Amino acid sequence: MARSPGVRPGVTLRSKVTAVVVAASALAMALAAVMSYRGVSDLVDDELERGLEDRMHTVHTLVAAGLTPPPRQGMADQVLSDRGTVRRLSPSGPRIPVSASALGVARTGQGGHLEDVVIDGTDYGVLTRPLPGGDAVMVAQSYEGAARVDDAFLWRVTGTTAAALALSALLSWFVLGRILRPVRNLARTTARITATRDLSTDLPPAGSDEVGELTRSFASMLTALRRSRDQQHRLVQDASHELRTPLTSVRGSAELLQRGRGRLAPEDEEQILTTLVTETAALDDLVRELVELATDRYTDEAPVTVDLAVLAEDAAHRHRARTGRTITVTAEEPLPVRARPRALQRCIDNLLSNAVKFSPRDTPVALHVEGCRLSVRDRGPGIEPADRDAVFDRFYRGSRTQATPGSGLGLAIVHDSVTADGGTVFATDADDDGGAEVGFVLPPSGPGPHTPTVRRPLRRGSRTE
Template identity: 55%
Template sequence: MLRTRIALVVVAATLLAIAVSVVSSYRGVSGLVADQFDRALVDRADAVAAVLDAGRVPAERPDTAEQLLLPDGTVRPLSPGRAVLPVPPGALAVARSGEGRLMDETAVGDRTFGVLVQGRGEGHGALVVSQDYAGAERVDREFLGRISWTTAGAAAACAALSWLLIGRILRPMRRLAGAAERISSTQDLNTALPAAGRDEVGRLTLAFEVMLDALRRSREAQQRLVQNASHELRTPLTSVRGSAELLQRARGRLAPEDEEKILGTLVTESVALDELVRELVELATDRQADEDPVPLDLAAAAEDCADRFRRRTGRVITVGAAGAGPDRDGAVLVLARPRALHRCLDNLLANAVKFSPGDTPVTVLVESAPAGPERSAGGGRGGDAGRRGDGGGGRGGVRPGVPYVRLVVRDLGPGIGPDERDAVFDRFYRGAGTQSTPGSGLGLAIVHDLVTADRGTVFAGTGPAGGAEVGFTLPRAVPAVPAARGR
């Protein structure tokens, strides 16, 4: 449990801080007690020496014992009836010289005494003053006992306070976890999240809200895709089923030309179904998502695609480049995924070839501009983050101030009306007068998704000579400037 773990960490940190303080304090107090004990021994020795010099006997104290150490090693207590305490090593040397001072410890049974040996002059031996350490030991015990109880109380208070405060701090986290569990169990993406604050939990809540919003848009887009796909699939499936049932009922009684017509319808509708399913899979899975954007020569890619369409359709398709920069031998480089870029070019050329007369040319123009213009937000499709471009309708998002490259495909077909410039990029959209034209209505939608995934825009409008112009912009790939060599 997170609350318990954090509380334990806080208590452990508190105990560590108290332990450091206690050790430092104990060492300081022990030093002070030892100094006081030594000073008391010196004061007692000076007082006893003064009394002896005056020819009197010092008054007895319960915690001290005084005795004389003669030069011959004889020990004589100054208080009658007192036991003789052992003298420390080196005391006899002080007694014989009658000069100097020696401090040491001695033990009698389970008691420890501090001993001061002080010379009384040559031939007079030394004064030995002993003081029981019981008082100092009592101070140590009381200090440690009080510190222990204080530490235990502080740790208990810290644990209780930490538990309460951490619970309050983690309350938004528990609410967020509860909301996430409800969403996980009910699959209801409209579940309200707790209010977001300005701290880290608030940032996490905002991140969850953004994620839920993306999931909601994705689910709505999937549902729309399924509904639209079912609607679009119903027409060719109905035609295929009707033709098959007619052949089944006729059982060879149809005229050859009628049978050939029905079989042609079956083949045509099967091809349409195959194309529709293929583009649906392409749109739903984005097979190019595993590619990384790399610098590509947009004009060269457009020429490759145009050459394939020339051989396939026999149409006149010209490719031109204007405003080429110094990227690489005059090439216009863009930052895009290779397969995705070729897919976009194929769809644009296929769209132009399909909706323009066979004896008219198709023109592809690649233009390089210094920096991307500011794009104002525009309508998007469900989960698509749309932006409007300049020139006709546009979607996507070229970043302001970033160099970009513009590709446009122009034809001399019926053109695209002002009210259709955004709609042509919707899935399954068919313009006025194009309902009978073969196709799935997904080609430009795929272009939109692939281009916006590479941070580009799409646009559609009417060409200078009439007809339609459809294209996209992509960020320009600026080559790195080589570092100058040092001399």
């Protein structure tokens, strides 16, 4: 029988559960059989003792009246004198052995004695009682019939238990097969997906039980994998398109230098070299941002409680030193947020870099923190209403920024990092003086024992340059 790809032979879950059910049933049945056997044995012993007592009463009454009791199958009767002599009352029955205790009853004429003896290989119960005026009566009853009853009951219980176990195993195997059928279908489907790498394969229908919940979880995982693969394919296609332009420019400039070696004017050669350096730097930035976007190098960073105002001031300080631009930072009742600090720092850097790039040289850039919201405002061309969602897509260029250099990946990195931490991004036109306002909102997080918040004093509404 062919096995589904990816499924290893071995003991199946169905076999394991069936074995557990049969083992539990066997234990329960064995316990019930032992208790029943003991109960039946006690009942048989009670009946034997009652039969012995009845026979003793009959024999004792008749012997005391001077009569001979009639013989009874499986029983023997005799009279024991105080001297130890025996007079058998049932000549056809076996001779009952006389013990010291039975002789004591005959001599004292008091009490009674019950004992078990073996006569000719057969177990007997012997009851001795005194007679009025001396001597004693001894009555023996064979246990052979009781032993047959015990053996028959034992064999019947054993056979019944074995049949019940076989039936239990059969029913368990059948019922578990029906119960585990959705699991097998799901396993076959996932094995087929693993072998064919076809993420569009439909999973079996999901029920309302735990198996259905598992199927829905697999479906969600497949959806996430499809989305991830589609994003990777789109990233590769977009990246190949974006890389082609700077590579073509670099190659053309290099070929021009090669063909015009020694014949180009110094100013032309300088212009070509400048183009090569500019395009190479742009290519380097593009490749670096592509790698960062594709790999998310901060994925393994643990989220902690972060002070947005502190990160904003640090980012503004770095960009002031790097660009010489005026960058203001204001904060109104900032709240701690839970995020990956280095990834969040990268997001703020990208927002500031975008604002510096699109703003005229002599205009300031404003960074504002309010609660869990951080926004960066520039004085650039602004964002068209139709572009406000699309600016966070990879390689997207708005209609007002087509001529501005850049990779088009900065805001895509912001979007992916912020949404990974449970936040949202936004982009809109500034209310006055033109420009755009771009930023994000993260969920709040109070300080906890394992995520201490380190804050630096920043007065409400403070402004630094």
